[in-house]
Amino acid sequence: MHDVKRALLRSFWTPLALAALWLTATIGARPLALPDEGRYVGVAWQMLTSGDWLTPRLDGLPYFHKPPLFFWITAASLGMFGQHEWAARLAPLLGAFLGLGSIYLFASRWFSRRAGRLALLALATQPLFFVGAQFANLDMLVAGCITAAIAALAHAALLRPHGRRSHAALAAGYLFMGLGVLSKGLIGIVLPGLVLVSWLMLRGQWRPLLSLIWLPGIALFLLVVAPWFVLVQQRFPEFSHYFFVVQHFARYATGGFNNRLPAYFYPVVLILFALPWTAWMFVGARAGAWRDPERGAVRQLAWIWMLAIVAFFSLPESKLVGYILPAAAPAALLAADGFELLAARWARAALWWRGGAAAAVLACLAAVIAATALPRNSTRELGLALRRELAPVDRVMFLQAYYFDLPFYASMHSPAAVVDAWDSKEIGTRDNWRKELFDAARFQPALGRQLLLRPQDLQAGGCGGAVTWVVGSEGLQQHYPLLQGAEEVARQRDLRLWRVSAARSGISPPDCPGMPIANSADKS
Structure with a gap:
């Protein structure tokens, strides 16, 4: 009887073990695909780093498109196994x-x-x-x-x-x-x-x-x-x-x-x-x-x-x-x-x-x-370059786009400021990253004002005390005085990572003083 039970148990687990080996063999072979993988893994990464396991957050703002089970599992996996694509x-x-x-x-x-x-x-x-x-x-x-x-x-x-x-x-x-x-x-x-x-x-x-x-x-x-x-x-x-x-x-x-x-x-x-x-x-x-x-x-x-x-x-x-x-x-x-x-x-x-x-x-x-x-618009190389350079007091800023996977690859512990035309009436008409962030900011308007910035909110020398790392397309440099003379640190396709010194990095008051920094404990 014991041999029969053991044979039945083996007949159940052996095929499942082979299927598991088949599915896991290539699970870490490619970078996160955008936008979906970057978005959802990014939310899980922020859940892990913020310590807030109740509220899923996209760039620090409440993200209630989806319930939390995926984010709980992924955040726990990243916490246990580290920042690897297979763990994500x-x-x-x-x-x-x-x-x-x-x-x-x-x-x-x-x-x-x-x-x-x-x-x-x-x-x-x-x-x-x-x-x-x-x-x-x-x-x-x-x-x-x-x-x-x-x-x-x-x-x-x-x-x-x-x-x-x-x-x-x-x-x-x-x-x-x-x-x-x-x-x-x-x-x-x-x-x-x-x-x-x-x-x-x-x-x-x-x-x-x-x-x-x-x-x-x-x-x-x-x-x-x-x-x-x-x-x-x-x-x-x-x-x-x-x-x-x-x-x-x-x-x-x-x-x-x-x-x-x-x-x-x-x-x-x-x-x-x-x-x-x-x-x-x-x-x-x-x-x-x-x-x-x-x-x-x-x-x-x-x-x-x-x-x-x-x-x-x-x-x-x-x-x-x-x-x-x-x-x-x-x-x-x-x-x-x-x-x-x-x-x-x-x-x-x-x-x-x-x-x-x-x-x-x-x-x-x-x-x-x-x-x-043929990875789909991954920013892994740029994120890893930022990860090597990012100091705990530094700020990160995205220009006219949100790079979903970059906080994960750069090991950012605080949200980035995202510069775009947030007062545009067209934001609510298309289901994209702008609408996601705009909707999320409605749940915490004060934090939204700190993170979702308009181009006119930027000014050279407005705030000091920290380096600002700016990510954006190559052609944007001429449109932002902040980037004039900024140091280009890395590039990936048409994307650039610039280092803006503390003397030039600025966000006009009153938002700048309370803006979260790259690896701070301030998650307000």
């Missing part, structure tokens, strides 16, 4: 592990152990999933939570017709929905609810549906979610309107955010970026497959799961590729099922599957190589 990507990696483990267990239980391994392989080698597991934004973390929640609650619902009830599965489902909400907001509960309710209603199974409404689970969900929201609301009374109304409902209902793309964008993305496994999905969609007494219910779940996610995110005009990641797991489940169906009647199915796996591996590696060879 631990949160999406954990989300990927969660998704892999969930789909492996679910497929092994309701299809077969072989199907579990096949689904694990198909998911881990989807280029969409592989890249998402190594991309430091919130999409993979919430996708892993959504996958785990759906798998756990679907498991509980599938047990119900057999007269069994799994409190452990129900508790896991509610726990992961709570973590999903803390990862990226309401989709952490909306998407599992949409998938499960649609699936069980289509099957006419009202009792299993009602059995998922579990009071201890609801209490667990609130225990996970409520404390952060309540504490932030007490500190910032405008938080709930901004977080729920502006960042959830307005983002979903209007087209002023992100990329405006057609409704067919996500079906195309899923088919192309999950190749070659998408070709196997349709094998199990033939007539009669849904009526299979053993697998029909799970096939229905997988199709509804995938289509509901695609439909939900296809309705708004604003679209980003990573949103579709929660649909990657059911695609892998359907691919594994399709192989088993085809292998039962076609001897060459295994050969085609292995060929597809080899092609998927090459596609994943090619994506990482391309991202490494």
Whole structure:
């Protein structure tokens, strides 16, 4: 009996360990990509250096676009392992592990152990999933939570017709929905609810549906979610309107955010970026497959799961590729099922599957190589140069841009002053770094006035006592008297790092005296 249990344990951990090795091998191979990776890692870095684990901050200003779980994990990782790209990507990696483990267990239980391994392989080698597991934004973390929640609650619902009830599965489902909400907001509960309710209603199974409404689970969900929201609301009374109304409902209902793309964008993305496994999905969609007494219910779940996610995110005009990641797991489940169906009647199915796996591996590696060879506007070299020169009393200033990854690479412990036309009426019309900082400043206006400066706020000799490090485009030097005669210390592409001496660095009163310095303890 002991040998049997050990074999079962090995059969669970060995595939997951191989998948973990596969995903982590290239996780630190490239610099942070902009804007997403730089933005979110920068917020986590400021959480770590400021010691304020309640309020996410972008350039020192409250950043309530997203909830805190990603920032907590990333800040803790950076604190434990240091300032490395691989440490900055631990949160999406954990989300990927969660998704892999969930789909492996679910497929092994309701299809077969072989199907579990096949689904694990198909998911881990989807280029969409592989890249998402190594991309430091919130999409993979919430996708892993959504996958785990759906798998756990679907498991509980599938047990119900057999007269069994799994409190452990129900508790896991509610726990992961709570973590999903803390990862990226309401989709952490909306998407599992949409998938499960649609699936069980289509099957006419009202009792299993009602059995998922579990009071201890609801209490667990609130225990996970409520404390952060309540504490932030007490500190910032405008938080709930901004977080729920502006960042959830307005983002979903209007087209002023992100990329405006057609409704067919996500079906195309899923088919192309999950190749070659998408070709196997349709094998199990033939007539009669849904009526299979053993697998029909799970096939229905997988199709509804995938289509509901695609439909939900296809309705708004604003679209980003990573949103579709929660649909990657059911695609892998359907691919594994399709192989088993085809292998039962076609001897060459295994050969085609292995060929597809080899092609998927090459596609994943090619994506990482391309991202490494062609980094997206990284300022790593400039940041490392600043890191070598930056003194504790020095100030940092960005001209007409916010360089999201530079505080991380430069090891800045205080926010930079950002010089731009902050009185322009166009700031609120585009969803970019200007609007993010402008919105954040509304929560702490006094600090915003210190950090968000207009060109006319600068004057030579206005303040002394500290060197100012200025980052901006090469062509800006002639437009700012402050930079006349400044020492150029480093350059990267068209960006420049200038050192402005204490005698010339200036910001007009009254803001200058209270402006935070580069590595000070003043986080007011």
